[in-house]
Amino acid sequence: MAEKHIEHHDEAHEHEHMNIPKYFGVFAILVVGTVLTYYAATIDMDWIFPGANTLVALVIAFTKMTFVMLFFMHVYWSPKLIWLAAIASFFWMAIMFAYTMQDYVTRGSGVFTP
């Protein structure tokens, strides 16, 4: 009986990383990020460089995603293998984007149009 009790205690302790205020804190960050994304999209940033608006939008989206993954999906306290799976999938996407685009951007202006 005693053993079982200790086991319970350990397990409960293991999941004390997040509590309700912390969950609401992450939630607040996500809401702020959403409002910020909308506001940033209304400002013309093309004077910095063309596509600066998209870069800002993606930086905010990646930040929001990082908070969701680390704290809502508990990746922060997950085994190394979970970290590897999560990060590797983004490397895979980066490779797909890069190799696809290096093809399309070198094809000239007539692609998709007769």
Next chain:
Amino acid sequence: MATHVDTLDHEHYHPPGLQHQFEDMKQQEESVSIGMWMFLVQEIMFFGGLFTVYLVFRSRFPMAFAAGSNHLDAFWGGLNTLVLIVSSLTMALTVYYAQKGNRNMQVILIALTMFFGAVFLGVKAIEYTGKYNDGFVPITGLNKKVRADAHADHAAVAEKPCYEVEHGGAEHAYVNPRGDFQWTDCSLVKLAEDGKYLTDAEKVGYFSNGQIDPNKFRDKVRIFFWIYFVMTGLHALHMIVGLGLMTWLGWKAWLGTYGPDYYMPVEMSGLYWHFVDIVWIFLFPLLYLLGRHFMH
């Protein structure tokens, strides 16, 4: 008491929820979460393919994408983003209360998660209806059919050059007897041409004989709406699957299945729900907000 101690000492003692092929709960939990993450990685690859299509066509026709995006309603898109974030919070709290073994809070929070999921799908339905009415569905016949006598003033609108039709102004005044994809707003191409930042590829794509060709431009905007419907449609399908998952989870939680010893189904369903939220976090700026800074 004696029998209880016996079972504890026995090599094959199974805590509630432990499948017989696993040594202990910790091993089971790690296996389950790695399996779920492998599924999510496949989902990332699946949506990654769609994002690649988006990247290829948007890099080729940025102004057509901006024009299409400006005709999506950023209010509904933004509202849906917030709705999904709230549902992610209630989902995360469900996992928290499952770990605490609080049955009532689990059931309430799962119901709330499902409610916000349903609100998301409802908003999506409102948006799709608007696209149907405006003739923005890229499949001929799936738009609202408008006969010639419905708008006595349509001739005046049709005579206007494409780039002079204002946002939201005369959009609805067209005839569309076959339910075709309709596009009458070339204002962004005009703006980009005047500002000298159309790419060579875009000029090939939008112009005929040095003039903006509304038909050619419409076809490029149509690509945007294809991508919009496929990506948001598949995302909505994931939401529907998620609602099914939550129905099952809510029922199991109602029965009091989950507690500190056994909560992995809640945690894994949460991973799925958060993943779907993350996809939307990217879809919102990439579909609804690009080119918004052109609208002054």
